Amino acid sequence: MSRLWHWSRRCSLVLSRQNSTLASRLNSITDADALHFAKVLSSPTSLLSILPSISTPPEELDIYNNDWMGKYRGKSTTVLKPKTTQEVSEIVKWCNDRRIGIVPQGGNTGLVGGSVPLRDEVILSLSNMTQVRSFDPVSGILVADAGCILQSLTDYVAPHNHIMPLDLGAKGSCQIGGNVSTNAGGLRLLRYGSLHGSVLGLEVVLPDGTILDQLTTLRKDNTGYDLKQLFIGAEGTLGIITGVSILTPPAPQASNNVILALPRFENVLPLYKTVKRQLSEILSAFEFIDRTAYDLAVKHGQGRALSEEDVEGAECFVLVETSGGRREHDEEKLNNLLESLLEADEPLINTGVMAQNPAQFSSLWALREGVTEAVSKEGKAYKYDISVPLSTFKECVDLTRERLRSKGLLNEAQVKAVIGYGHVGDGNLHLNVIAKAYTPEIQDALEPFVYELVASHRGSVSAEHGIGAMKTHALHYSKDETSIAWMKKIKAIFDPNGIMNPGKVLE
Amino acid sequence: MRPSPARLLNILVPVKRAVDYAVKIRVNPQQTGVDLNVKHSMNPFDEIAVEEAVRIRERLPKGSEPVNITALTIGPPKSIETLRTALAMGADTAIHVEIPESAPAPEPLGVAKAIRAIIEKHKDKEGVDMVILGKQAIDDDLGQTGQMIAGLLGWGQATYASKIDLNLEQKNAVVTREIDGGLEQVRVKFPMIITTDLRLNEPRYASLPNIMKAKKKPVTKLTPADLGVSFEPQMEILKVTEPPKRVGGAKVESVDELVEKLKAAGFNAV
Numbered sequence: 001m002s003r004l005w006h007w008s009r010r011c012s013l014v015l016s017r018q019n020s021t022l023a024s025r026l027n028s029i030t031d032a033d034a035l036h037f038a039k040v041l042s043s044p045t046s047l048l049s050i051l052p053s054i055s056t057p058p059e060e061l062d063i064y065n066n067d068w069m070g071k072y073r074g075k076s077t078t079v080l081k082p083k084t085t086q087e088v089s090e091i092v093k094w095c096n097d098r099r100i101g102i103v104p105q106g107g108n109t110g111l112v113g114g115s116v117p118l119r120d121e122v123i124l125s126l127s128n129m130t131q132v133r134s135f136d137p138v139s140g141i142l143v144a145d146a147g148c149i150l151q152s153l154t155d156y157v158a159p160h161n162h163i164m165p166l167d168l169g170a171k172g173s174c175q176i177g178g179n180v181s182t183n184a185g186g187l188r189l190l191r192y193g194s195l196h197g198s199v200l201g202l203e204v205v206l207p208d209g210t211i212l213d214q215l216t217t218l219r220k221d222n223t224g225y226d227l228k229q230l231f232i233g234a235e236g237t238l239g240i241i242t243g244v245s246i247l248t249p250p251a252p253q254a255s256n257n258v259i260l261a262l263p264r265f266e267n268v269l270p271l272y273k274t275v276k277r278q279l280s281e282i283l284s285a286f287e288f289i290d291r292t293a294y295d296l297a298v299k300h301g302q303g304r305a306l307s308e309e310d311v312e313g314a315e316c317f318v319l320v321e322t323s324g325g326r327r328e329h330d331e332e333k334l335n336n337l338l339e340s341l342l343e344a345d346e347p348l349i350n351t352g353v354m355a356q357n358p359a360q361f362s363s364l365w366a367l368r369e370g371v372t373e374a375v376s377k378e379g380k381a382y383k384y385d386i387s388v389p390l391s392t393f394k395e396c397v398d399l400t401r402e403r404l405r406s407k408g409l410l411n412e413a414q415v416k417a418v419i420g421y422g423h424v425g426d427g428n429l430h431l432n433v434i435a436k437a438y439t440p441e442i443q444d445a446l447e448p449f450v451y452e453l454v455a456s457h458r459g460s461v462s463a464e465h466g467i468g469a470m471k472t473h474a475l476h477y478s479k480d481e482t483s484i485a486w487m488k489k490i491k492a493i494f495d496p497n498g499i500m501n502p503g504k505v506l507e
Numbered sequence: 508m509r510p511s512p513a514r515l516l517n518i519l520v521p522v523k524r525a526v527d528y529a530v531k532i533r534v535n536p537q538q539t540g541v542d543l544n545v546k547h548s549m550n551p552f553d554e555i556a557v558e559e560a561v562r563i564r565e566r567l568p569k570g571s572e573p574v575n576i577t578a579l580t581i582g583p584p585k586s587i588e589t590l591r592t593a594l595a596m597g598a599d600t601a602i603h604v605e606i607p608e609s610a611p612a613p614e615p616l617g618v619a620k621a622i623r624a625i626i627e628k629h630k631d632k633e634g635v636d637m638v639i640l641g642k643q644a645i646d647d648d649l650g651q652t653g654q655m656i657a658g659l660l661g662w663g664q665a666t667y668a669s670k671i672d673l674n675l676e677q678k679n680a681v682v683t684r685e686i687d688g689g690l691e692q693v694r695v696k697f698p699m700i701i702t703t704d705l706r707l708n709e710p711r712y713a714s715l716p717n718i719m720k721a722k723k724k725p726v727t728k729l730t731p732a733d734l735g736v737s738f739e740p741q742m743e744i745l746k747v748t749e750p751p752k753r754v755g756g757a758k759v760e761s762v763d764e765l766v767e768k769l770k771a772a773g774f775n776a777v
Contacts, residue, residue, distance in 0.1 A: 258715070260715075304709065304712070306712060306714075307711055307712070307714070310712075310714050335718075338715050338718070338719070339719060341715075342715055342716060342719060349715075351714055351715055351716055352714065352715040353712035353713060353714050353715065354712070354713055354715060354718055355712070356548060356549070356592045356595070356712070356713050357527055357529075357546075357548035357549070358527050358529035358530070358546060358548070359527075359528070359529060359551075360712060362529075364712075
């Protein structure tokens with residue numbers, strides 16, 4: 001009851017919310033500004049602008065102004081791609097003096113519109129900052145420019161027998177700076193924890209152009225406030241991350257995976273308990289895919305499908321990955337687990353498949369990782385990335401589907417499918433609604449419905465995707481008044497002119 | 508006339524444990540071979556052979572003669588894993604001709620002779636009707652074993668198969684082969700050798716119940732002496748080296764410079 005009161009009170013806040021006036025106080029970039037940036041930037045290819053003095057063809061700016069889902073569109077006239085921290089600093093200082101809004105941009109793979117401008121802010125892309133600064137193969141500490149692509153860092157540390165502590169579907173495009181700025185979670189979080197733990201230091205250009213050098217490589221450093229934590233997950237609203245020091249774990253010597261077919265969703269929880277207990281330290285992923293999501297991944301050619309008889313009667317699937325130091329040891333554990341699962345009196349699983357070689361290992365992962373891509377091929381997606389108690393995963397998907405059905409929206413012409421998948425180990429559900437097109441009716445049916453549903457479970461409206469532009473109005477469902485007030489105070493201290501990624505995270 | 512149901516269709520599938528194709532191979536410091544201390548799995552073409560044998564069984568109408576699939580491997584003790592994979596995919600029994608871990612890799616002729624010996628042992632029982640194996644192993648790429656078995660036994664062969672149509676009544680198979688410029692169909696009589704090409708099928712995942720069952724399926728262990736064969740190498744490897752490293756390109760400032768560079772590299776206008 002008190003919980004109900006709690007969130008109904010939060011809802012009333014929505015009505016009283018005011019659009020920030022900060023954004024309207026910002027200036028558009030002028031031709032003179034563009035010419036100044038041309039002087040600051042060492043390479044002519046670092047500046048794209050449709051303003052007269054530069055006159056880049058407008059279509060060259062499209063990939064920076066639009067997010068990859070085609071949901072958010074900015075109207076920026078200018079994209080800057082500095083090559084050094086110094087250049088970033090000079091740009092930011094100029095923008096601060098001139099009150100020009102800046103949108104820092106990494107791989108632009110975000111899902112909440114955090115990396116594209118709301119209006120005509122200048123886009124500062126980190127994609128030209130791609131140097132690995134140092135790597136210590138003994139400690140595994142990697143220091144790299146923010147623009148390094150996650151996959152290229154993975155490839156960089158691989159010969160030294162290390163891996164990046166995070167892995168996500170967008171690894172081929174996303175950048176480490178963006179990963180840190182959005183506190184990206186991904187597929188390895190269960191094993192290696194969040195970036196709040198594995199990031200050891202940051203180099204940040206603050207909104208006044210000052211360079212904050214906290215690029216230390218210390219595991220332990222209890223000397224006062226840990227400022228870098230503020231920038232992890234700040235989505236570029238407090239400054240621009242230009243360098244990252246991160247702890248990379250040793251590469252596992254052996255990996256294995258299985259996909260298990262479950263007759264009922266209710267079995268996921270007991271299965272997770274069993275798997276955790278039996279595999280203990282070698283368990284590295286426990287991922288959930290509901291049947292609709294699986295069918296969609298198969299339909300769009302993401303990984304090789306299981307045979308008909310293996311998927312028959314399955315309501316959902318679980319992908320279990322093990323990583324360890326010795327193959328024989330891991331395989332024995334995994335085999336014992338699978339044997340006990342199959343031979344149980346009341347089996348939790350119907351059946352499953354185990355990868356027999358690295359190609360099948362990747363193929364099984366593709367069935368899970370490919371869901372995101374399959375969704376975007378199927379239609380326009382409303383993506384809700386929520387943290388809710390594991391036991392309510394199915395309820396959240398079912399209630400959302402019911403809601404759309406009751407509004408008469410669940411049909412081929414409007415909403416094609418409602419799917420759930422995600423990281424069971426982290427209590428993180430990806431609730432995706434796939435529509436033929438983005439429409440206000442669907443939007444209104446989903447919001448604030450989904451957010452209220454999440455709040456009723458005391459969940460998070462954004463488990464790993466961030467707030468961006470999409471969820472600023474929903475922040476209050478997961479953060480109370482006091483928290484938001486203090487977030488605003490912190491924003492005001494760092495960025496009194498409100499130039500950094502305006503309109504994101506906080507309204 | 509229908510063959511009596513008691514008669515089995517016997518398929519022998521020789522498989523090889525090879526360095527997995529996803530592994531980046533490294534030449535060993537002695538330049539005698541590659542580093543073998545890496546992930547191994549079943550030679551992909553052999554995996555296709557196992558899959559095809561299982562599909563042949565699945566394609567036969569109910570009530571037709573039962574199919575027996577025997578997987579065979581020649582290799583060190585660890586090769587048993589490769590056999591277990593074949594058994595999990597659907598093979599019924601397996602034969603492991605074990606050689607010491609340190610022994611040199613058997614060559615195609617030795618392998619073909621061993622397979623002939625196994626087939627001859629089988630003769631007193633039911634006899635092998637068909638040998639399906641990969642067209643080549645991805646480690647040595649020799650691509651000779653299938654043809655050598657056919658030669659030694661005097662059997663018909665259909666190599667590089669991309670489609671197999673069995674006709675049990677007439678005891679033959681029409682095999683489609685991919686050749687330059689098109690497809691070739693050959694009809695082969697039982698008993699026969701078929702080597703598989705990439706497009707024949709896409710191997711299945713091993714399901715958990717089948718993996719468990721595979722553990723209980725019988726594996727016969729044999730030694731080269733049991734078969735009266737020797738795997739003494741006939742070839743001597745002189746040296747193994749890596750291909751030369753690719754040197755990066757360079758940017759030119761003008762057309763003249765490009766022409767100059769092309770001329771320097773020995774390209775001249777015709």
